[in-house]
Amino acid sequence: MQPFVFNTVPQLICRPGSALDLAESCQRLGIRQPLLVTDPGLMAIGLVQPVQAALEAAGVPVVLYDQVREDPPEATVEAAAALGRAAAVDGVIALGGGSSMDVAKVVAALLAGSQPLQALYGVDQISGGRLPLILVPTTAGTGSEVTPVAVITTGETTKAGVSSAVLLPDVALLDADLTLGLPPRVTAMTGVDAMVHAIEAYTSKLKKNPVSDNLAREALRLLATHIRTAVSDGGNREARAAMLLGACFAGQAFANAPVAAVHALAYPLGGRYHVPHGLSNSLVLPAVLAYNMPAAEALYAELAEIVVPNTTGSVSTRAAALVEALQQLIADVGLPATLAEAGVPAADLPMLAADAMQQQRLLVNNPREVSEADALAIYRAAHGVSA
Ligand SMILES: NC(=O)c1ccc[n+]([C@@H]2O[C@H](COP(=O)([O-])OP(=O)(O)OC[C@H]3O[C@@H](n4cnc5c(N)ncnc54)[C@H](O)[C@@H]3O)[C@@H](O)[C@H]2O)c1
Ligand SMILES: [Fe+2]
Numbered sequence: 097m098q099p100f101v102f103n104t105v106p107q108l109i110c111r112p113g114s115a116l117d118l119a120e121s122c123q124r125l126g127i128r129q130p131l132l133v134t135d136p137g138l139m140a141i142g143l144v145q146p147v148q149a150a151l152e153a154a155g156v157p158v159v160l161y162d163q164v165r166e167d168p169p170e171a172t173v174e175a176a177a178a179l180g181r182a183a184a185v186d187g188v189i190a191l192g193g194g195s196s197m198d199v200a201k202v203v204a205a206l207l208a209g210s211q212p213l214q215a216l217y218g219v220d221q222i223s224g225g226r227l228p229l230i231l232v233p234t235t236a237g238t239g240s241e242v243t244p245v246a247v248i249t250t251g252e253t254t255k256a257g258v259s260s261a262v263l264l265p266d267v268a269l270l271d272a273d274l275t276l277g278l279p280p281r282v283t284a285m286t287g288v289d290a291m292v293h294a295i296e297a298y299t300s301k302l303k304k305n306p307v308s309d310n311l312a313r314e315a316l317r318l319l320a321t322h323i324r325t326a327v328s329d330g331g332n333r334e335a336r337a338a339m340l341l342g343a344c345f346a347g348q349a350f351a352n353a354p355v356a357a358v359h360a361l362a363y364p365l366g367g368r369y370h371v372p373h374g375l376s377n378s379l380v381l382p383a384v385l386a387y388n389m390p391a392a393e394a395l396y397a398e399l400a401e402i403v404v405p406n407t408t409g410s411v412s413t414r415a416a417a418l419v420e421a422l423q424q425l426i427a428d429v430g431l432p433a434t435l436a437e438a439g440v441p442a443a444d445l446p447m448l449a450a451d452a453m454q455q456q457r458l459l460v461n462n463p464r465e466v467s468e469a470d471a472l473a474i475y476r477a478a479h480g481v482s483a
Contacts, residue, residue, distance in 0.1 A: 100305035102352045103261055105242050105268045110341060112333065115147045115232055115271040118189065119154030125228040125266055127187030129157055131180040131207075133200040134191045135164040138234060141277060144191055147232075159183040164196045167366070167373075169249045173199055173213055177206045187228040191274075193286070194238030194373070197231045198246035201263040204229040213248075222260040229265040234274045236326070236339035237286025237374055239293055239347015241268035253367035257457075264351075270344055272337035280327045283339070284429035285374030287323040290343035291316060291422075292377045295385075296356045297349035298399060299392045299463045308353035311345040313402055318342030320403045320425065327429045356462035358384045360455035361474060364448045371438060378431050379438055383478040385419045391464035434480035445475040 109121070122130060130151075134144050139162045148158050161176040176199055180188065185207065190200030205216060209224015216222055231241040240246070246258045278286075294315040297308050319342040325335035361384060362376035371379070385396065389412075396415035400407045403425075407417040423433065432438045440448075449472035453459075459466050466474075 098305065100303065100307070100352075102305060102307045103244065103264060104348050104351065105264050105266070107267045108242075108270065108344070109267060110270040112271060112273045112337065114269055115191070115274055116150040118147065118230065118232070118269065119151050119156045121230055121267045121269065122151070122156045122187065125187060125230070127156070127228050129159065129183065129185050130187040130189045130230075131176065131183070131185040131200075131203065132158045132160050132189050132191060133164060133176055133196050133203065134160070134162050135166075135193075135196055136162055138162075138192055143234065143274060143277070147191055159185050164192060164199050166195050167249045167255070167370070168195045168199050170213060173202050173206070173248060176200075177203045180207050185227070187230070189230045189232065191232045191234065193233065193235035194240045194247070197233065197238070197240040198248065200229065200231065201240070201246040201265070202248065202258055205258070205260075205262060216258045217256045219259045222258070222262045226262050230267045230269060231265040232269045232271065232274070233340065233343070235278060235282065235286045236275055236336070236343040237289045239290065239343050239350065241265065241270075242344055242347040243351040245351075255363070255367065268344065270340050272333060272340045275336045275340055276331055276333070278330060280330060280430065283330065284323070284327050284431055285372050285378065286343070287319060287326065287339055287374070287429070288378040288381070288426065288431065289374030290339075290346045291319045291323070292358050292381055293346035293350040293355060294319065295399060296358055296461070297346065297353040299388065299395045300350070300353035300356060300461045301463050302461055303353045305353055308349040311349040312353075313399070315342045315345035315349060316399060317402050318345070323425065324428055354458065354461045356458055357388070357466050357474075360458040360462070360466070361448075361452045361471060363455055364451035365435075365440065367451065368444070368448065369440060375431060375438070378426050379435055380474065380478045381426070382419050382423050383474045385422070386477065387466075387470065387474050388462070388464050389415060395463075435475065435478050436480040440479065442479055445472055445479060448475055
């Protein structure tokens with residue numbers, strides 16, 4: 097067996113309604129006045145107010161930053177950090193999707209140390225620790241509550257990552273009640289993103305490991321079983337709880353066995369056209385899996401047993417059944433099947449292929465090497481017959 101290292105959070109709390117007991121975690125961590133980081137959409141639907149009220153009723157006054165923008169730009173991080181610094185907060189809580197959690201992670205590091213934001217980008221660049229940190233996801237997708245990564249938008253079309261074990265929070269708190277109102281389209285996109293995390297972790301070339309494998313398999317089982325119900329019947333608590341746990345397991349898996357070409361080819365779609373992260377992944381997923389077949393067929397056949405349990409036949413037949421089942425699932429949850437349907441011009445594909453080559457950090461994890469010509473061929477396949 098390959099030697100491996102596996103890092104995750106010291107505490108996972110998984111219970112419907114647990115967001116109303118956040119004060120207990122604050123007290124345990126010695127947080128007396130946290131910065132609560134969230135977004136305006138969650139304020140508008142009234143998701144944040146009960147959580148804030150419960151904290152304050154338990155004697156933990158909150159400094160609220162509720163202006164996180166999707167795909168958060170540096171200005172969002174700086175503004176949240178400035179608010180926290182002015183109020184001398186002693187901990188950070190995120191309540192939201194990947195955007196709010198990523199902002200909270202970076203802000204917790206900025207407030208503990210003296211480094212400027214620009215010094216944190218890259219791997220293991222945080223030198224000053226972080227404030228106590230609690231992450232509460234409201235989407236079942238990114239798994240950011242258990243990953244050592246925060247993704248910040250640095251320019252018009254560029255994102256940069258801060259990657260450091262320092263960003264793993266003290267507590268990841270999964271309260272599925274918070275996800276009951278997640279709209280069907282966001283549920284579908286973020287759910288497929290989580291499935292991609294599980295699939296890519298399972299075939300990750302350099303750091304595939306038995307703990308991530310187990311988490312990825314269980315994540316895929318939970319997500320594939322429940323995503324249709326979560327999309328069509330958002331109030332279904334069992335489906336919501338399964339999705340939230342599945343996304344978290346997938347996050348733990350890929351935090352230690354990183355994602356690869358699906359994400360590498362998805363990022364340019366987000367950068368160039370602001371296609372949401374999960375949808376970008378969904379659009380290139382079947383074509384990347386087809387491309388990876390010569391190197392990853394046997395592993396895909398293993399995953400087919402989870403997604404399509406009655407599959408029989410040769411390894412190739414079962415691996416192909418996985419791809420077909422995922423295409424059907426993408427259609428069933430109402431997401432477009434091709435880049436053409438998503439409005440990506442065929443003429444842009446060479447530019448996207450060149451952009452994808454910038455993602456070497458991810459491409460090195462792919463089971464099969466991807467050249468720029470390969471990336472273009474994958475985008476053409478994902479675009480549909482017209483390209
Ligand atoms: N850190 C990581 O490991 C990691 C991994 C993947 C992606 N990301 C980043 O995460 C971000 C995407 O995060 P996301 O997909 O979770 O979405 P998000 O945080 O950007 O939120 C998307 C929208 O959904 C709404 N929303 C969230 N929860 C809701 C709920 N329960 N009910 C109703 N509406 C709700 C929000 O108000 C927002 O308008 C991107 O910036 C991406 O780069 C980070
Ligand atoms: Fe992702």
